[in-house]
Amino acid sequence: MERKIRVLVAKPGLDGHDRGAKVIARALRDAGMEVIYTGLRQTPEQIVGAAIQEDVDVVAMSILSGAHNHLFPRVVDLLKEKGVDDVLVIGGGVIPDDDIPGLKAAGIAEVFTPGTPTSVTIDFIKQNLKRKA
Amino acid sequence: MARAPLLSERARAQDARAVARLISMVEREDGSRLAELKALHAWTGRAHVIGITGPPGAGKSTLTDKLVAELRGRGRTVAVVAIDPSSPFTGGAILGDRIRMNRHATDEGVFIRSLATRGHLGGLSRATAETVRVLDAAGYQDIIIETVGVGQSEVDVVRLADTVVLVSVPGLGDDIQAIKAGVMEIGDVFCVNKADKDGAERVVREIRAMLETAVLNGAATRFSELYAALAAMGLGPDAKVETGSGAAGAAGAAAAQGDEAADGYFQAGAAHHIAKQARGHDELALPPVLATVAETGQGIKELVDAIKAHEAGLAATGLLGKRRVDNLAWELGKAAADRILSGLEADESRGFVRARAEAVLRKDLDFYDALDAIGESLRGRP
Numbered sequence: 001m002e003r004k005i006r007v008l009v010a011k012p013g014l015d016g017h018d019r020g021a022k023v024i025a026r027a028l029r030d031a032g033m034e035v036i037y038t039g040l041r042q043t044p045e046q047i048v049g050a051a052i053q054e055d056v057d058v059v060a061m062s063i064l065s066g067a068h069n070h071l072f073p074r075v076v077d078l079l080k081e082k083g084v085d086d087v088l089v090i091g092g093g094v095i096p097d098d099d100i101p102g103l104k105a106a107g108i109a110e111v112f113t114p115g116t117p118t119s120v121t122i123d124f125i126k127q128n129l130k131r132k133a
Numbered sequence: 134m135a136r137a138p139l140l141s142e143r144a145r146a147q148d149a150r151a152v153a154r155l156i157s158m159v160e161r162e163d164g165s166r167l168a169e170l171k172a173l174h175a176w177t178g179r180a181h182v183i184g185i186t187g188p189p190g191a192g193k194s195t196l197t198d199k200l201v202a203e204l205r206g207r208g209r210t211v212a213v214v215a216i217d218p219s220s221p222f223t224g225g226a227i228l229g230d231r232i233r234m235n236r237h238a239t240d241e242g243v244f245i246r247s248l249a250t251r252g253h254l255g256g257l258s259r260a261t262a263e264t265v266r267v268l269d270a271a272g273y274q275d276i277i278i279e280t281v282g283v284g285q286s287e288v289d290v291v292r293l294a295d296t297v298v299l300v301s302v303p304g305l306g307d308d309i310q311a312i313k314a315g316v317m318e319i320g321d322v323f324c325v326n327k328a329d330k331d332g333a334e335r336v337v338r339e340i341r342a343m344l345e346t347a348v349l350n351g352a353a354t355r356f357s358e359l360y361a362a363l364a365a366m367g368l369g370p371d372a373k374v375e376t377g378s379g380a381a382g383a384a385g386a387a388a389a390q391g392d393e394a395a396d397g398y399f400q401a402g403a404a405h406h407i408a409k410q411a412r413g414h415d416e417l418a419l420p421p422v423l424a425t426v427a428e429t430g431q432g433i434k435e436l437v438d439a440i441k442a443h444e445a446g447l448a449a450t451g452l453l454g455k456r457r458v459d460n461l462a463w464e465l466g467k468a469a470a471d472r473i474l475s476g477l478e479a480d481e482s483r484g485f486v487r488a489r490a491e492a493v494l495r496k497d498l499d500f501y502d503a504l505d506a507i508g509e510s511l512r513g514r515p
């Protein structure tokens with residue numbers, strides 16, 4: 001059977017704005033992916049626990065609260081701690097351009113800011129999966 | 134030399150990554166899963182498998198979240214298989230059951246996996262049976278299967294679950310819905326969720342009336358089989374009267390255990406499920422019909438009591454084993470049919486079938502001779 005791309009869409013931190021996350025979830029679904037949506041206010045520990053149990057290829061996180069510099073790298077670190085090294089981690093939300101190089105250095109593969117067409121995100125995922133079939 | 138099935142060993146130690154990887158292999162029908170599943174076989178059959186089914190929006194996920202918490206509180210380890218539909222157009226899926234339960238993601242005694250139906254009908258995904266076996270062998274004591282939101286005929290969950298909880302809600306339709314065939318027949322425990330909403334009492338009454346009628350008509354249902362078995366052991370709704378006098382002897386030690394089970398079963402939901410029947414003054418034994426408000430946790434303890442009492446009743450009467458044999462025989466039959474079908478799709482078979490078709494048209498063979506010839510050609514194939 002063909003390999004399905006599984007993506008965890010998560011909202012770490014305390015902001016309650018999940019519209020962007022839902023738009024992305026729907027776009028990935030329409031691109032034929034299986035999207036596990038965990039809802040609002042997730043801790044990095046919960047996100048990593050879910051990513052492992054769901055055996056996802058991608059963790060896609062959205063933050064609008066400004067806590068991205070803390071929470072995004074924390075998820076990457078926790079995945080590493082658990083020995084997970086084949087999951088693509090990407091981020092989105094209201095993220096200042098100046099913060100993006102630091103996030104990439106911390107292991108976030110790409111950061112998608114407001115206005116990015118969903119097709120860009122979809123293509124990025126398809127081209128950058130760490131696990132091949 | 135064959136590679137040792139390392140994943141199954143790690144899964145046996147409840148290593149979440151290994152369990153998750155095995156389930157992915159099952160989902161994509163990876164041939165190498167077979168060695169792993171064979172290695173796990175000896176450890177299966179220990180879990181209590183609980184099916185949660187009902188229409189979309191009935192609150193199945195919220196209910197499951199609360200059941201997990203209650204079972205954890207009773208010291209049980211729990212796995213959840215949550216199924217949501219795939220798009221028939223893109224093959225994509227939004228698996229959103231986890232939204233209600235992700236608070237358990239950091240609890241090592243809980244494992245939650247979302248599965249997309251990937252085109253499979255019947256309320257489950259194709260991978261569900263093997264996924265349950267992986268989780269069972271990994272040592273999760275209770276396994277909850279949450280089906281997709283079902284309509285009226287998605288009843289496959291009865292083939293996997295020991296105990297099926299049918300979740301209804303107020304506001305879905307009139308009482309004719311309750312007497313239609315299909316999902317309403319598969320419940321072992323009935324639950325009316327969102328019981329704080331208008332009309333909940335009426336739904337409870339309608340379900341109970343539907344169950345009473347089934348009993349009066351002598352309809353073969355899952356619960357009537359259990360009650361008959363309990364009655365045969367001298368255990369029933371009026372067991373308290375009878376056990377003192379006659380129930381001993383034949384039933385023996387099993388009865389002692391069964392007494393408790395039956396008592397628990399009949400007590401669960403108390404007056405709810407033992408309906409007085411005016412005609413003949415019999416007491417009809419009905420399965421529990423419980424009112425819950427999953428959002429607030431109301432009725433959850435009673436629901437878990439009823440689920441566990443049902444399991445105890447099955448175990449005490451020997452029906453647990455019978456049901457599992459029935460289900461496995463059904464699954465084996467289906468798998469064998471799949472295998473025959475894929476055998477027929479092989480090129481050489483297609484050629485053979487096509488040649489028979491030509492012979493039928495030439496009148497060299499009739500249709501049934503051709504069918505016999507095809508059946509003969511499949512015999513002895515792996």
